[in-house]
Amino acid sequence: MKSISLLLSVFFPVMLFSQSQPYTYKLLNSNELDKSLATGTPLSNSVSDIIAMGDTIWLGTSRGVSLSTDNGESWTNFYGNEAFGSESVPAIAYDKYHHMIWASTAHSKDVSGSTLPEGSGLHFTSDNGATWHSVPQPLDDPEDSTIIYGINDGAQAPKVRALPVTVAIQNLVYDIAFTPDAIWIASFAGGVRRSTDMGQTWQRILLPSDSLNSISPDDTIKYALSPSSGNFGQGWLNHRLFSIAAKDSSTIYVGTANGINKTTDADAQYPSWTKYTHLNQPNPISGNFVVALGYEQADSSIWGATWKAEGYTEYYGVSYSTDDGDNWQVVLPHEQAHNFGFKGDQPMAATDNGVFRSSNSGATWTLPGSIVDSETGAILKTTAFFSAAASRNIVWLGSDQGLARFTQTGLMWTGKWKVYIAAPASKEVYAFPNPFSPRIDSKIIFKYDTGGKDENVTIRVFDFGMNYLKTVIQNTPRVISATDSPYDNWDGTDDNGNIVPNGVYFYRIEVGSNDPLYGKIIVLQ
Numbered sequence: 001m002k003s004i005s006l007l008l009s010v011f012f013p014v015m016l017f018s019q020s021q022p023y024t025y026k027l028l029n030s031n032e033l034d035k036s037l038a039t040g041t042p043l044s045n046s047v048s049d050i051i052a053m054g055d056t057i058w059l060g061t062s063r064g065v066s067l068s069t070d071n072g073e074s075w076t077n078f079y080g081n082e083a084f085g086s087e088s089v090p091a092i093a094y095d096k097y098h099h100m101i102w103a104s105t106a107h108s109k110d111v112s113g114s115t116l117p118e119g120s121g122l123h124f125t126s127d128n129g130a131t132w133h134s135v136p137q138p139l140d141d142p143e144d145s146t147i148i149y150g151i152n153d154g155a156q157a158p159k160v161r162a163l164p165v166t167v168a169i170q171n172l173v174y175d176i177a178f179t180p181d182a183i184w185i186a187s188f189a190g191g192v193r194r195s196t197d198m199g200q201t202w203q204r205i206l207l208p209s210d211s212l213n214s215i216s217p218d219d220t221i222k223y224a225l226s227p228s229s230g231n232f233g234q235g236w237l238n239h240r241l242f243s244i245a246a247k248d249s250s251t252i253y254v255g256t257a258n259g260i261n262k263t264t265d266a267d268a269q270y271p272s273w274t275k276y277t278h279l280n281q282p283n284p285i286s287g288n289f290v291v292a293l294g295y296e297q298a299d300s301s302i303w304g305a306t307w308k309a310e311g312y313t314e315y316y317g318v319s320y321s322t323d324d325g326d327n328w329q330v331v332l333p334h335e336q337a338h339n340f341g342f343k344g345d346q347p348m349a350a351t352d353n354g355v356f357r358s359s360n361s362g363a364t365w366t367l368p369g370s371i372v373d374s375e376t377g378a379i380l381k382t383t384a385f386f387s388a389a390a391s392r393n394i395v396w397l398g399s400d401q402g403l404a405r406f407t408q409t410g411l412m413w414t415g416k417w418k419v420y421i422a423a424p425a426s427k428e429v430y431a432f433p434n435p436f437s438p439r440i441d442s443k444i445i446f447k448y449d450t451g452g453k454d455e456n457v458t459i460r461v462f463d464f465g466m467n468y469l470k471t472v473i474q475n476t477p478r479v480i481s482a483t484d485s486p487y488d489n490w491d492g493t494d495d496n497g498n499i500v501p502n503g504v505y506f507y508r509i510e511v512g513s514n515d516p517l518y519g520k521i522i523v524l525q
Contacts, residue, residue: 041420042066043077047398049092049339051101052391056128058101059398060092060387065103067129071394072405072418076129083123083132093176095183100126102183104173111169119172119187122199135199137171138190140164145232149206149270150221161224162204163232165190175255175293177246179266184252186241189227192254208275209236210258216272237288237309238275245293245302253302253325255290260304262325276325278306278314283327286317294340296347299361303347305337306330318349320362331362341388343395350385355397359412366412371397371404373419376487377443380404380419381433421445429509435522438492438499444521445489446472448509452481455512461490461521462506469494469505478511492523 044061051058059066064079064087078084087105094101102124109118119137144164152158165171171189178184182196193202208215209223228235236258243255246266254261259277278284289307296303299322306319318332332349335356341348349356349365356365371380380402387398393415395406403420406413421432430447446459459472472490490507492499505521 040074041422042075042403043079043422045402045422046386046400047403048088048090048386050341050387050389050396050398051092051094052389052394052396053094054391057389057391057396058092058094059403060089060103061398062088064105065089065092065101065129069128072396072420078129078132083134085120087120090172090174091176093178095124095178097178097180098126100124101129102176104176104185106172109169116169117172118170119168119190122173122176122185124198133198137168137173138185138187138193138199138202139168139171140166140204142166147204147206147225150215150217150219152220158221160206160221161226161232162206163224163226163228163230165227174242175244177244177252179246179252180249181267184244184246184266186244186254188240188242191225191227191239191241192244205271207236207238207254207256207261207273209234210238212275213277213280214272214274217268217270242289242291243293243305245295247295247300247302251324253293253295253304255293255304257289257309259288260285260290260293260302260306260325274325276328278309278311281326281328283329285319285328286330286333287311287314289314292337292339294342294347296342296345298342298345300324301347301361303340303349305339305349307336318362320347322361329362331358332356332365338386339388341390341395343390346390348388348390348395350388350397352384354383355385355388357412368397368406368413371406371417371419372442374416376419376445377489377491378419378421378445379433379442380417380421429507429517429519431507431519431521434520435524436492437524443489443491445487446507446509446519448488448511448517449480450478450511452479453512454479457488457512458508458510459488459490460508462508463500464504464506466506469500471495472507490521 044063046062047059049060055071057068064084067076089103092103104122105120108115121137122135123132125132146159147162149160150158173185173187175186182194184194192205195202224232226232226235227239238256238258240257245253250266251264252266259275261273261275263271263273265271285306287306287308289309290304292305294303301322303320307316308314316334316336317330318337319328319330321328335351337349337351339350346359354367358365382399382401385399389396393408397404405418408415436444456475457478458474461469507519509517
């Protein structure tokens with residue numbers, strides 16, 4: 001799972017409205033690139049997940065999927081097209097075995113006066129988005145009330161009761177992982193599921209109940225697979241899924257509302273599981289609410305965003321293990337982490353208080369400080385980050401207010417920043433951030449376009465009485481289209497270099513011989 005902010009009302013019971021939805025497989029033959037929006041920035045400022053592979057960057061955002069194949073110089077946004085419509089993307093993942101990108105989609109829905117999340121399926125591509133294949137949200141038939149697991153009195157086909165999840169409300173995919181022959185998904189209401197036929201059918205995977213620390217196919221199972229209480233008995237926190245990570249072809253870790261579960265026989269028809277909680281180990285995780293998992297290949301460590309759940313001794317933190325879960329170390333106590341990224345052997349934890357990065361396996365952590373675009377002066381002011389990734393000497397950070405690219409030139413956080421802030425792609429003028437504080441924001445950026453033509457541009461700033469204050473640029477050649485990143489800016493000073501006082505100001509942009517365009521700026525110190 002990539003952002004706990006997407007978990008709306010997670011402890012509402014699963015609704016069992018009857019809904020028939022066959023597991024169809026839909027191929028989108030149209031070239032999605034023709035229906036996507038090519039821009040100089042991602043389309044959304046809320047970035048839930050990042051995949052970085054060389055110069056190719058994939059983003060899961062609140063407005064579909066964004067792709068750059070030139071290290072962030074230009075972007076293609078898959079949104080408003082046949083595959084993604086107006087959906088958000090909670091999870092995006094790379095299948096290294098088949099070289100495919102998978103993304104889950106979801107939206108909010110009003111149900112009886114409450115706003116609840118609803119899953120809308122998965123989508124995958126093997127050609128950088130030229131063609132997308134869509135898979136419906138996995139649902140159960142009302143008659144799907146049992147699964148096979150255990151020995152249960154020596155039966156040849158032992159059956160375990162399983163709550164059928166027949167609607168997509170609160171049933172959305174928060175995380176995705178892969179083994180050589182299967183895709184694995186983690187969803188709150190739907191639990192953990194596995195597909196070996198590209199999502200046409202799904203197998204429900206049984207995990208231990210809250211009171212058990214392990215299960216195997218040799219056990220007698222006396223409980224139901226159920227994330228909520230009802231006709232199938234008690235609902236189990238350990239059947240409410242948020243995160244999943246694959247270590248190798250046979251080892252899978254799953255994060256739930258009751259701890260971290262591990263199987264070392266993921267390729268078996270009925271996997272065995274061991275569960276790690278805050279209370280069942282000498283060196284345990286900090287909390288049982290596991291909203292994110294990450295696997296670091298450099299030292300084969302597993303990392304968990306382990307939040308406080310129901311236990312009074314639990315606490316927020318980051319828990320990691322270098323011995324396959326036998327022992328856990330807790331770092332960044334009381335930090336609420338949302339996701340992990342790794343730059344070689346350096347873990348990065350995206351939290352509410354910034355992205356922490358460690359160069360010594362978590363012994364000490366460093367924040368990047370102010371994130372200011374080296375060219376435009378644009379500032380990413382938020383401290384809430386939901387994603388992080390790295391490729392070579394480039395680090396990518398996703399927040400709730402924009403995307404940042406960091407090019408490392410020295411130690412740790414020494415280097416240059418580029419900030420991507422989505423702005424309307426139109427011929428109307430636009431300035432951001434607004435309100436604007438010269439002492440905090442450094443510069444306000446003007447968004448305009450010349451229609452892709454070479455035009456002379458003049459930008460001037462006036463006070464509320466339309467008295468002249470400053471010329472930002474005058475008769476300066478510009479060739480800018482509506483999708484280009486803006487770069488002309490004002491530092492909040494007048495012609496004498498004095499910072500202007502608080503108030504309302506106007507700017508005038510003259511593009512060639514066209515009529516001037518006006519906009520308003522609010523300055524607040």
